Amino acid sequence: MTVAAAGSLPGEAVPVAKGRPALAAALRHPAALLLLPACVAVAAGLLLPILYLLALSLNPPVTGEVALAGELTLRNYARLLDWFYFSVLLRTLWVSAVTTAISTVLGVAVAHSLWRTPPHRRGLLVVVVLAPLLVSIVARTFGWMLLLGDQGLVNAVLLRLGLVEAPLHLMFTQGAVIVGLVHVFLPFMVLSVLAAYDRIDPAIPEAAGTLGAGPFTVFRETILPLLNPGIAAGVTIVFSLAMSSYVTPALMGGSGAGVLTTLIYQQLVVTYDWHFAAALVAVLLASTLLLLGAVLYHNARRTRAWMTRPGSAPR
Amino acid sequence: MIRMLQRGAFRALVGATYLFLLAPLACVVLVSFNGEAVQSFPPASWSLRWYAHAWAQESFRGGLLVSTLLACGAALIATPLAVAAALGLHRSRWRGRPALEALLLAPLVVPGIVIGISLLIALAALDVREAPLRLLIGHTVAILPYGVRTVLASLARLDPALDEAAETLGAGGWARFRHVTLPLIRPGILAGLVFGLILSFDDVSVSLFLADARTNTLPLAIMSYLEYSFDPSVAAISSMLIAVTLGLAVLLERGFGLKRLLAG
Amino acid sequence: MAHLQLDGIGRRYGHFQAVDSVSIEAGPGEFLTLLGPSGCGKTTTLRIVAGLVEPSTGRVLLDGRDVTRLGAAQRGIGMVFQSLALFPHMTVAQNVAFGLRMRRVAAGEAAGRVRRMLEVVRLGHLAERYPSQLSGGQQQRVALARALVIEPSILILDEPFGALDRKLREAMQVELRRITRELGITSLFVTHDQEEALLLSDLIAVMNGGRIEQCGTPREVFERPATPFVADFMGVTNILEGRFVAGNEAGRIAAAGALLPAPPGCALPDGAPVRLGIRPERIALRPAAGPGPAEGALAGEVVEAIYHGSNSSYRIALPSGGTLTAVRPNGQEEGQEAPLFAVGQPVLAAWEAGAATLI
Numbered sequence: 001m002t003v004a005a006a007g008s009l010p011g012e013a014v015p016v017a018k019g020r021p022a023l024a025a026a027l028r029h030p031a032a033l034l035l036l037p038a039c040v041a042v043a044a045g046l047l048l049p050i051l052y053l054l055a056l057s058l059n060p061p062v063t064g065e066v067a068l069a070g071e072l073t074l075r076n077y078a079r080l081l082d083w084f085y086f087s088v089l090l091r092t093l094w095v096s097a098v099t100t101a102i103s104t105v106l107g108v109a110v111a112h113s114l115w116r117t118p119p120h121r122r123g124l125l126v127v128v129v130l131a132p133l134l135v136s137i138v139a140r141t142f143g144w145m146l147l148l149g150d151q152g153l154v155n156a157v158l159l160r161l162g163l164v165e166a167p168l169h170l171m172f173t174q175g176a177v178i179v180g181l182v183h184v185f186l187p188f189m190v191l192s193v194l195a196a197y198d199r200i201d202p203a204i205p206e207a208a209g210t211l212g213a214g215p216f217t218v219f220r221e222t223i224l225p226l227l228n229p230g231i232a233a234g235v236t237i238v239f240s241l242a243m244s245s246y247v248t249p250a251l252m253g254g255s256g257a258g259v260l261t262t263l264i265y266q267q268l269v270v271t272y273d274w275h276f277a278a279a280l281v282a283v284l285l286a287s288t289l290l291l292l293g294a295v296l297y298h299n300a301r302r303t304r305a306w307m308t309r310p311g312s313a314p315r
Numbered sequence: 316m317i318r319m320l321q322r323g324a325f326r327a328l329v330g331a332t333y334l335f336l337l338a339p340l341a342c343v344v345l346v347s348f349n350g351e352a353v354q355s356f357p358p359a360s361w362s363l364r365w366y367a368h369a370w371a372q373e374s375f376r377g378g379l380l381v382s383t384l385l386a387c388g389a390a391l392i393a394t395p396l397a398v399a400a401a402l403g404l405h406r407s408r409w410r411g412r413p414a415l416e417a418l419l420l421a422p423l424v425v426p427g428i429v430i431g432i433s434l435l436i437a438l439a440a441l442d443v444r445e446a447p448l449r450l451l452i453g454h455t456v457a458i459l460p461y462g463v464r465t466v467l468a469s470l471a472r473l474d475p476a477l478d479e480a481a482e483t484l485g486a487g488g489w490a491r492f493r494h495v496t497l498p499l500i501r502p503g504i505l506a507g508l509v510f511g512l513i514l515s516f517d518d519v520s521v522s523l524f525l526a527d528a529r530t531n532t533l534p535l536a537i538m539s540y541l542e543y544s545f546d547p548s549v550a551a552i553s554s555m556l557i558a559v560t561l562g563l564a565v566l567l568e569r570g571f572g573l574k575r576l577l578a579g
Numbered sequence: 580m581a582h583l584q585l586d587g588i589g590r591r592y593g594h595f596q597a598v599d600s601v602s603i604e605a606g607p608g609e610f611l612t613l614l615g616p617s618g619c620g621k622t623t624t625l626r627i628v629a630g631l632v633e634p635s636t637g638r639v640l641l642d643g644r645d646v647t648r649l650g651a652a653q654r655g656i657g658m659v660f661q662s663l664a665l666f667p668h669m670t671v672a673q674n675v676a677f678g679l680r681m682r683r684v685a686a687g688e689a690a691g692r693v694r695r696m697l698e699v700v701r702l703g704h705l706a707e708r709y710p711s712q713l714s715g716g717q718q719q720r721v722a723l724a725r726a727l728v729i730e731p732s733i734l735i736l737d738e739p740f741g742a743l744d745r746k747l748r749e750a751m752q753v754e755l756r757r758i759t760r761e762l763g764i765t766s767l768f769v770t771h772d773q774e775e776a777l778l779l780s781d782l783i784a785v786m787n788g789g790r791i792e793q794c795g796t797p798r799e800v801f802e803r804p805a806t807p808f809v810a811d812f813m814g815v816t817n818i819l820e821g822r823f824v825a826g827n828e829a830g831r832i833a834a835a836g837a838l839l840p841a842p843p844g845c846a847l848p849d850g851a852p853v854r855l856g857i858r859p860e861r862i863a864l865r866p867a868a869g870p871g872p873a874e875g876a877l878a879g880e881v882v883e884a885i886y887h888g889s890n891s892s893y894r895i896a897l898p899s900g901g902t903l904t905a906v907r908p909n910g911q912e913e914g915q916e917a918p919l920f921a922v923g924q925p926v927l928a929a930w931e932a933g934a935a936t937l938i
Contacts, residue, residue: 030488034403038396038419038459045456046422046430049437056436066439106332113329125333132336134560136517138534139553142541143339146346146550153342183339186332216321244426247519251541261428268524274436285429292424476664479631482651483658484678484729494677498668 050285057278064272076279085263089283092259095174095249096242099181103238104231106182107189112219114190115197133187137247144180144252145171172254180248185241189234196230236295240288260284340557347550369548369555378536385447385532386515389454394508396455397462402496404463405470420460427520430457435524446530453525454515461514462507469503470496505566513563517556581642581732581765582607583628588637589789590623597623599789600637605733605765605782612768612776615786616812621769622737624786628767629735630654641732652681657726658735663718665710671697671721672706678729696728699758716747723758733765740775752778773813777801785809803936807854810938815856817903818938825849835899837877840932854938861934862905864893867925876929879903881920893920895928903928 052068057076059069079085114125132140147153148170155167170176200223208218246261253262260280267277350360369375400419404412422430434453443449473496481491519534526535533556537549583605590598598620605611613621626632628639630651638647646654657678666674672693679689697703700720710718719739726734736755740748756779759766770776776783777797784794785808793805804810807818821834823841825848830841832855839855847853867878882902883894886909895903905928910919920926 031403031407031409034399035407035415038400038463039415041396041459042418042421042456045434045452046425047418049433050425050429052437052440053433066436068440106328106335109325109328110332113325128333128337131561131564132340134513134517134564135340136534136553136556136560137519138517138537139343139556140339142537142549142553143341143343145541145545146342147339149545153338183335186336214318214321215325240424240426244428244520246428246523247538251538264428264432265523268432268435277432278436281429281432284426288426289424474662474664476660476662477666479629479651480658480660480664480666480725481677481681482631483629483654483656483735484725485652485655485681486677487652490681494680495666 053278054282056275057282059275061273061275064274066274076276077283079276080279080283088258088260088263091174091257092243092261095177095181095257095259096239098178099185099242100235100239102178102182103186103189104235107186107193107234108227108231110186110190111193111197112223114194115200115202129190130187132183137184138251140184141180141248141251144176144183148176148179148252171252172257174253174257176252177249177257177259180252181242181245184245184248185238188237188241192234192237193227193230195233196227200226232295232298236291240291244284244288343550343553344557346547347554349547349550365547365551366555368546369551372540372548374531374536374540375533375548375552378531378533381447381450381526381530382516382533385450385454386512388451389458389515390508390511392451393455393459393511394462394504397459397507398466398500398504400459401463401466401470402492404467419463422457423460427457427518428523431521431524446525446527449525450522450530450532453521454518457518457521458511458514461510462504465503465507465510466500469500473499509563509566513560517560582640583611583733583765583767584640584643585624585628586638586640588624588627588634588639590620590627590632591635596789598627598634601786601789601791602637603782603784603791603794605767607765608763609781610759610766610768610779611782611784612770612780613784613786614770614773614776614812616771619786620789621771621786625735625737625767625769628733629656629658655729655732656735657729657731657733659719659722659726659737659739661737661739661741663710663722663739665718665721665725667710670707670709671702671713674710674721675725675728678725682729692728693724696724699727699761700724700754715743716751719743719751720754723755727758727762727764731764733767734759736766736768738770740770748775755779785812787812804856804938807856807938810856810936815858815936815938817857817859817862819855819857819901821853821855823847823849823851823853835877835897835901838875839877840875840935842935842937843932845937855935856938857903857930857935859892859904859906860890861930862903862907862928863930864895864905864907864920864926864928866920867927876927877903878925878927881922881924881926884920884922891919893926895926 055068056066058072058074060071060073060075062069080089110129114122114129117125145152149155150167150169150171152170154170155164158164159167204222205215205218208222209215213221244261246265249257249259249262250265253259258266260283264277264280264284267273267280346358347365348361348363349358349365350362351358404416404419407415431453434449434456438444438449438452477495477499478491481495486494517534518532519538522532522535526532531539533552537552541549585601585603588598588601589596601620601624603611613624615621623632627634630646630649630653634647638645640646641654666677669677675693675696676689679692684692694703694706697706700723702717702720702724705713705717710721713721722739740751743751752775768776768779780797782794783797783800785792785800787808793800793809795803800809801813804813804815810818819832819834819839821832821839823845824831824833824838830845830847831838832841832853833839834855842855877895877897879895879897881893882896883892885892887906888909890906890908892904892906895905897903907919
């Protein structure tokens with residue numbers, strides 16, 4: 001840890017204990033002492049374990065072995081090229097992409113309607129959108145199982161209306177997984193887009209409307225470009241969350257709908273191939289971090305570009 | 316004409332989305348009051364029998380105990396760490412500050428399942444196999460950044476002159492924290508604490524690999540119950556989960572409300 | 580009541596010298612103001628006195644005792660902050676009592692002192708309110724009471740009236756004057772408002788670029804500014820460069836192509852370069868009778884005339900290239916229409932010898 005050099009504090013003159021330089025230096029910087037416990041906790045509980053896992057993924061696979069070996073190999077990663085595992089990876093990306101696309105359309109629509117709602121009525125609607133976020137993912141997924149099951153509400157309605165003869169098999173399909181994922185992650189998209197809406201002048205659509213544009217044209221021409229940063233953030237968050245979600249695919253997906261996380265679970269709990277599982281986790285971690293990193297970098301560059309733009313007020 | 320159609324289609328889409336968001340939750344609550352022996356929709360008769368049935372399940376009762384203890388333990392450990400770290404970050408004008416902030420907020424961007432697996436393997440390599448300890452470490456790390464964020468947010472709203480005013484009036488470092496900073500950031504601390512409780516209590520992905528047969532959390536107990544049976548007792552226990560979380564969410568809202576009171 | 584002395588104070592932030600060898604003194608009970616534009620180092624100087632910033636060089640002395648290395652908590656100084664910094668979670672009485680609580684004053688005695696101090700600032704009836712329930716002026720008084728109740732050796736005020744509207748500001752200035760005179764406390768005040776400084780102070784130190792340009796009584800600083808910066812800051816906006824011409828009596832000054840009266844009492848060698856400063860409101864204008872210069876006056880042409888209600892201001896272009904600004908009261912007599920002089924009109928500008936100062 002390199003926190004001992006943290007911040008110099010003007011006006012903090014602490015009497016220094018003689019003869020114990022390390023302690024004295026730390027005492028002169030209370031900020032370092034305050035930061036130390038949490039940094040140690042995150043380093044020991046997250047950073048080191050992840051580094052260990054990455055190291056393990058480079059060792060040759062031995063069933064049930066967790067100690068590091070001296071031999072380095074890429075064999076665990078090479079197994080991903082096997083069509084079976086590769087198709088799981090492709091399916092994960094596909095399911096996440098469809099989830100993200102649907103969440104984006106619905107999320108922008110909901111955020112737009114929230115933005116157009118007068119403030120005194122907005123509160124309740126925001127709670128309706130955000131409450132699912134706080135409810136246990138197991139309870140929410142179970143709700144979908146009730147709705148989509150062979151004896152579920154959707155089938156009951158379809159049967160009663162005479163639209164189908166026999167119940168449709170909606171559960172344990174890729175479609176069910178996508179529906180479940182959209183439900184779980186839609187609130188994140190709404191939150192991201194709402195953050196962008198908060199910075200838009202409500203008079204803009206009215207101004208465009210007085211110029212004779214229809215509501216959809218107004219939206220596409222004047223609002224959508226301003227929403228881009230919020231949508232980009234929401235897309236990243238939803239995509240990476242969808243890729244790393246386990247509960248929904250495990251409960252709602254069938255045997256043919258396995259994704260990366262369920263494959264990892266299998267390798268760890270059923271086949272005890274911890275080295276291969278470690279490689280799969282590394283792939284999952286790398287793809288989510290790369291995505292988030294790209295958006296963070298993009299946002300930082302936009303901010304810089306905006307700050308150094310000629311004509312903008314210097315700050 | 317086209318405008319009206321557009322507007323109507325937009326309203327229908329938004330209405331359907333709200334329905335989509337609420338339907339599964341409403342469904343769970345409705346089914347939990349089912350009086351029949353089998354899952355059916357809509358229920359033909361009403362009763363509380365599935366609540367009794369859920370309560371009779373050893374795995375649910377055990378899971379409830381484990382989840383409650385775990386959530387309280389993790390939140391009580393993570394909150395002081397988060398408060399101290401946020402104070403340290405807030406005060407430091409050091410160049411390395413962004414790196415430390417990134418480290419402390421890292422658990423936010425690492426998927427829960429990755430946190431769980433890497434802890435499982437690293438602790439197994441150290442020959443630590445006690446599930447309660449593994450769970451406590453995993454949950455503490457996972458909820459820590461939420462506390463750091465809420466406390467940092469309330470610190471950022473403080474007028475730095477308040478601390479200096481207290482100093483000129485003769486207050487030392489501890490007295491300034493105790494009498495000025497702490498009361499003013501208390502809503503942020505409370506919000507972080509309650510948010511941590513909710514996240515820990517509802518968590519599946521971190522716990523998935525850290526729990527074992529003897530120490531199982533409630534969400535995991537429900538998941539394994541679902542694998543072999545599909546009766547409304549899961550609806551009953553899920554409704555209870557929903558009630559607990561919404562209760563905590565009200566507390567959270569009240570915490571933020573307090574904050575607004577202070578700002579105004 | 581204490582004697583405050585700053586001895587060669589400097590503060591450097593990286594390559595930026597915020598305060599540069601500042602030495603000033605305020606005797607017991609004196610009201611000293613640091614006056615200057617934003618960024619001139621006045622607030623940093625004040626914070627060094629309060630103990631919130633450590634100086635890079637120099638010493639702070641209170642009654643001859645070196646307190647430079649003492650923290651703010653140990654100095655026993657009362658400070659009123661620009662943002663007031665009232666504790667929002669405490670009542671008025673709790674805010675005022677805070678310093679006494681930190682000094683472990685017995686509860687009974689503290690309550691009495693808080694009550695008496697709230698009477699001094701005329702807030703006795705609002706003791707149980709929270710700061711957010713008070714008006715801006717009332718909040719000012721609470722901040723003042725909180726700083727004064729600990730019986731500080733000196734009182735420090737950092738632009739406390741900046742956020743108030745003009746009327747309230749004037750009322751608070753009078754109030755502050757009354758209270759500081761009543762308690763006879765040594766005060767250090769920071770402002771960028773020259774009128775405020777003139778009204779309140781016994782001594783004014785005008786700062787610019789981290790240094791003190793001039794230190795003196797309000798009258799000295801106002802009437803005899805020592806540098807062009809001080810002159811400009813104190814409202815002397817007309818400055819003419821010229822030479823001293825020795826003669827009988829007071830002598831004259833040759834500037835802008837005319838021979839002008841020199842201020843009384845200046846004894847300079849013949850031909851010495853001088854700068855002459857004249858306030859706009861001391862310049863008299865009259866219509867020019869004919870072309871050419873007149874004795875002791877400057878000829879020019881009005882290029883701008885702006886109506887301000889009771890006054891009008893005129894900008895006059897001089898044949899030598901510069902401009903003068905004059906402010907004249909608008910006429911009260913019948914038939915006179917303000918402004919009195921029209922753009923394009925040739926005028927003569929003159930002033931009494933005593934109205935100008937050498938800078």
